Amino acid sequence: MSPQSFSLHPAWDRMYSSGMTVREISDFTGRARSTVHRHLQLRERVSEDLRAVHDAAREARGPDWPPTRWQRRYKEVQDFYKSNGRLPAVDGDEVEHDLVIWVRSQRTLHRRGALPAIRITLMDMIPDWDATPPRTILDDHWRDRLCELVVFVAETGQMPRYKKFSGEHEHVLGVWLHTQHQARAEGRLLSWRLEELDASFSGWRSRE
Template sequence: MTSRRQRRAPDAEWVLMYRNGLSRARIAALEKVPASTVAYHLSVAKAQDPGLQEAHDGAAGAAPAARVTVQTMQRMNDLIAMVRTGGRYPSSKAGGAAERSLAAWLQRRRHDAAEGRLAPEIRDGLACLPDWQGTPRAAADQERWQQRLAELAAYRAAGQDWPRHKSPDTDTEHDLGVWLHTQRYKLRRGELDPAKKKTLDAAVPGWSAGRTRGRKTRPAPDRQGQAGARLIL
């Protein structure tokens, strides 16, 4: 018997449930499948039937879209400029208050989109950004990636050679070395996100080539002169 997971999108039952007012999250819970799978099927269905969203909103008694202000449009433009220039989305753990504020704004827009309340102007404007709606897990992974990059940049700025993932002198070198090795591996296989490569090239030039043969490194002093605590990958 062919499972729903193997059916060609869009799944007719899910489309009918959505048309009758059920949310993506509710359909996923009832069908015991990932919400992302339901979202994909519904996106295909909406492309085939432009009136599906309106039918869903009417059946669900959806709240009106959030009001668009001049400030909202400016925030959207700031986000687009940041992603296009820096190759990444804002982090809620950034050192700058402006970036943290922009990250909070993006999170609210993601929530609006999930609830079907995102204003058309914002939806159409953000459509130029890849995977802007993201997922909590994807956002957390991105923040960890940015944190590791910052740690590598600081390590290099302290005068250290490229960290090794084999025979390291410290736990800090090991963890950074494993992370860097993974980025190089993905680059060789053509699996590294172009935006991440651009960010790496800007933050730590020469990262893909690695250390020069015969060049020695010196142990990097961690906080209070002790070996650094193991970092989370």
């Protein structure tokens, strides 16, 4: 087995080989620049062609290189995962919902074979980004949110608002309910979910 197999940070090696600079790797991983630099210095000693591969890749940066907008969105997803210990969910607030759509688009491109290698390398830094949650987990999460909604309405006497909300909990529930409202209007709401909402709240709708 070659010494290269014992790399402590193989993802950093791939990023470096793809043309990313030490500073960029540090920014994407959240690790100190000096730490990344020391690691790559060691890797260059055991892999003589690593620097040449890096230089050639950096020189050849083309349209596949992530633009600033992509990098910014990636960082938002990465920071969200670090703060919450999970990927963004569809029933979160508007910001979280936007992140869900972005991750889903990267997943779709990847499965079509249309996501550039450098972007795959970066996305792989986010655990389970390409995994589809089991249907049962999604359904259980939906039912939990419905229960929270039932409790909220019982305590406040009103449906939660997604714009003029009075607190974060109301905002989360308001966005979730609005998402269900939109899905119903577009014919995307699963029949059993519609039945459970109708059974819990006759004539339900979202509020601003």
